[in-house]
Amino acid sequence: MEDLVAYLPLLIQGLRLTLLLAVSTMLLGLVLGMLLALAKLSRHGWLARSAFVFTNFMRGIPEFLVLLMIYFGGTQVLDTALGPGVVNVSPWIAGLTALTLVFAAYASETIRGAYQSVPKGQIEAARAYGFSAWQAFRIVQLPQIWRLALPGIGNLWQGSLKDTALVSIVGLDDLMRKANQAAQTTRAPFTFYMAAALIFLVLTLLSMAIFTRLEKRASKSDRRT
């Protein structure tokens, strides 16, 4: 117990990085996921096909492998291209890139489904009233896509929050790595792994509550009187 108190500041440090990584992943992943979804829906066959190939690849291999490929593989490629050690792939960049790519690949499917579920007439009415294509997208389509995609996004968020633990492998000082270090130094792995588990559990339960509220708010229009 004393150990836990002593190492708590360290764990909290790690927690901050974990949260930063998870939130950045979701924000970047949503933007990239939206772009991938639009690419898949594009009239240009080559663009749609490339997007499908990319996301199927990302979804089809272990996330761990994506991380290793970007961290070690990326370093190798950059060293070959620019000379050894000119540009380094930092654990942060590698972790953020890997998690974002995987998040975006899954999110693109969720968003694509939501996009197709918004009735065409909604957009047509917007255009008929003089909304530009961009306005129709932003004001009429996007809020409805958001509402439909929200449950799926919530699941992805939860998954990617937990997957941040993978990044400790490449040396990012996240919650997992800090817990590991504490466990090794104090020789009390059960205590520290349990502590990390509880912190993750609190985070996921909290985010579930937040997403439930968001979903409720977004589906006000579904309520019948």
Add this chain to the structure above:
Amino acid sequence: MAGDGPSAPREIPVALDVRSIRKSFGSHEVLKGISLAAREHDVVAILGSSGSGKSTFLRCINLLETPDGGEVRLKGELIRMRQRGGMLVPADMKQVDRIRSRLSMVFQQFNLWQHMTILENVTAAQIHVLGRDRKSAVEKAEAMLAKVGVADKRGHYPGQLSGGQQQRVAIARALAMDPEVMLFDEPTSALDPELVNEVLKVMRDLAAEGRTMLIVTHEMGFAREAASHMLFLHQGLVEDEGPPREIMANPNSERFRQFLSGSLK
């Protein structure tokens, strides 16, 4: 005013001038050159059996469908088109958006924005397209909702309203734009029979106010009473046209005679 088509003074300006609209879907030629001139305050009923191209014609006017040929002028302003890869496309999308904001459309399926309240449905285009400030948009919206008799629904969502109420909201949304011409695409076809009249009543009032309206409809009684001019389309062409009472009493075309006897049974 409505119903006085042929005797209306000649100097009333033309609001909407549509010439020789052609449109094909694939190899199927839906519109083979349809023209129509609506003067201000005209109420034009467009009839035709299903597949006659009447909805497509209406949708070509505000370019929801891009016509393959023909011209559309609103108050003398031509919607400029250009050729691209053998197809006709709008030359200036900004002009199209501007013209569309002056031509409000009412859809068969209402197409109210599902995620917005009734009030937001009626203010959105005023704010985002016409650039009105929120306060005056809300005032306008409230007045129009009261006019069509759904003012008490302002905080509801479309899914909570009956079809007839939704269509009246859609009409309020159209009116709030102060449109120069209103386009109605089978506004009562998706409604339960007992809800048709509440919508037709609103439309009759608009006609009596002198609104310029183009109405694709199957409601023969309404068309006869409210319209100043009637167009009967058949296989992509204007088969018969004239003042409703005259051409309904004495159809010039055998097809129109058959259509009338079929729909008045």
